[in-house]
Amino acid sequence: MEQHQTEQLTFDFFTETPHITAESRDEIKLELGKFAGPLDLLLYLIKQEKANIFDIPIAKITDEYLKYIRLMKKLDISLAGDFLVMAATLIEIKSKMLLPREIFEEAEEEMEDPRKELVDRLLEYEKFKSAAQMLYERSTVEQAVFRRGKIETDENNTETSATVFDLLTVFQKILSRHKEEIQMEIEREEVSLADMLKSLRKRIYETKELNLLAFFGEMHTRRELVTAFMAVLEIVRTESVKLLQNTTFGEIVLRKV
Amino acid sequence: MTEEIEEKQPRNISEIISIIEALIFVADEPITIKSLAEVLEEDRETIEAAIEELRGEYEQRAGGLQLREIAGGWQLSTRTEYHEEIRAFLKTRPSAKLSLAALETLSVIAYKQPVTVPEILEIRGVQSASAIKTLLDKRLIVARGRKETVGRPMQYGTSKDFLIQFGLKDLSELPSIEDFEDLIQ
Numbered sequence: 001m002e003q004h005q006t007e008q009l010t011f012d013f014f015t016e017t018p019h020i021t022a023e024s025r026d027e028i029k030l031e032l033g034k035f036a037g038p039l040d041l042l043l044y045l046i047k048q049e050k051a052n053i054f055d056i057p058i059a060k061i062t063d064e065y066l067k068y069i070r071l072m073k074k075l076d077i078s079l080a081g082d083f084l085v086m087a088a089t090l091i092e093i094k095s096k097m098l099l100p101r102e103i104f105e106e107a108e109e110e111m112e113d114p115r116k117e118l119v120d121r122l123l124e125y126e127k128f129k130s131a132a133q134m135l136y137e138r139s140t141v142e143q144a145v146f147r148r149g150k151i152e153t154d155e156n157n158t159e160t161s162a163t164v165f166d167l168l169t170v171f172q173k174i175l176s177r178h179k180e181e182i183q184m185e186i187e188r189e190e191v192s193l194a195d196m197l198k199s200l201r202k203r204i205y206e207t208k209e210l211n212l213l214a215f216f217g218e219m220h221t222r223r224e225l226v227t228a229f230m231a232v233l234e235i236v237r238t239e240s241v242k243l244l245q246n247t248t249f250g251e252i253v254l255r256k257v
Numbered sequence: 258m259t260e261e262i263e264e265k266q267p268r269n270i271s272e273i274i275s276i277i278e279a280l281i282f283v284a285d286e287p288i289t290i291k292s293l294a295e296v297l298e299e300d301r302e303t304i305e306a307a308i309e310e311l312r313g314e315y316e317q318r319a320g321g322l323q324l325r326e327i328a329g330g331w332q333l334s335t336r337t338e339y340h341e342e343i344r345a346f347l348k349t350r351p352s353a354k355l356s357l358a359a360l361e362t363l364s365v366i367a368y369k370q371p372v373t374v375p376e377i378l379e380i381r382g383v384q385s386a387s388a389i390k391t392l393l394d395k396r397l398i399v400a401r402g403r404k405e406t407v408g409r410p411m412q413y414g415t416s417k418d419f420l421i422q423f424g425l426k427d428l429s430e431l432p433s434i435e436d437f438e439d440l441i442q
Contacts, residue, residue: 039381144340
């Protein structure tokens with residue numbers, strides 16, 4: 001398995017529960033980062049209040065939620081917009097709950113609990129949160145299982161380093177192609193090796209990979225070609241750029257390491 | 258080299274088992290019944306019976322290896338009991354665990370696939386762009402074409418690597434999402 005850098009915080013379901021006890025700024029940031037989103041924070045607050053999810057004390061929970069949001073703001077934590085959307089939703093539900101029920105009864109409308117939609121979302125979300133925990137447990141077990149490594153075959157060993165001689169062959173090919181063209185004498189600005197090196201470097205850093213045949217093909221004169229060739233040699237020698245050839249006699253590419 | 262046309266001797270079952278074991282050993286990915294049947298030129302039933310026999314042998318022996326059905330194929334792997342010694346030998350540490358956000362996103366994708374980013378947002382209530390990138394980088398999910406709806410959003414599904422890394426035969430081995438409902442109440 002290749003190791004990839006994860007940009008997010010790691011989370012351990014068993015030992016770490018989200019909570020806020022602020023000592024230093026960094027610590028709070030870390031703790032808060034563990035809420036996977038506004039629904040997660042909301043579920044946590046409901047559990048903390050030991051409230052029934054089907055009968056959420058919306059005023060209390062909204063206050064708590066807003067307290068967290070304010071704390072996060074105070075700590076300069078860039079708040080995801082989604083947290084604010086949830087705050088707005090909570091306030092809206094809270095205000096609906098304050099409306100006297102008679103209004104609805106007079107209108108002869110079945111009044112739906114304003115909390116219903118939110119409760120449904122929370123329940124739906126909680127299922128996937130539990131499923132995530134199941135996946136976490138599975139992957140933990142699987143990390144204790146090892147499989148055989150790769151056996152080297154032709155197929156998985158396509159990349160061989162190209163040598164300077166391979167490079168020379170490519171160069172020859174291009175050079176001979178140029179020979180056949182009728183040259184017109186046009187006064188042309190000379191491209192210095194330094195300039196060539198500069199533009200080559202720029203392109204490799206932008207594209208990460210450069211097909212040499214195509215690069216040489218862009219050159220107009222033999223002189224330019226030679227300069228380009230020298231620039232390639234120079235960049236391979238001095239910088240973290242590799243010459244690669246996928247198949248024998250295949251095209252050679254420059255790749256940033 | 259002589260190319261004698263011999264009358265093809267039917268292999269006996271223990272020979273078939275041995276060949277299958279050898280093939281499973283060299284395959285670096287779970288090997289399917291289908292490809293085993295093709296290489297051995299035997300029918301599915303024979304291969305299945307042979308694998309079952311082989312699996313039983315490994316189980317009975319209770320050695321360091323186990324034969325498991327993973328991601329639609331068969332694979333030899335070490336038993337979990339010996340991970341400490343194996344890690345000490347390989348000098349590796351467990352790879353970085355997925356973040357909570359990435360795990361949640363993965364669980365939505367696993368159960369709702371093919372699923373679009375807006376659909377994931379709907380369930381999680383939070384943008385999942387960086388989690389999706391992590392999952393793509395780790396090759397746990399793959400793009401599954403675009404949904405024919407407004408904006409033609411990209412759809413995602415789990416990959417074969419997902420099955421392998423989570424030790425699953427196939428997706429049906431995941432517990433049903435409704436089962437988690439009972440768990441919560």
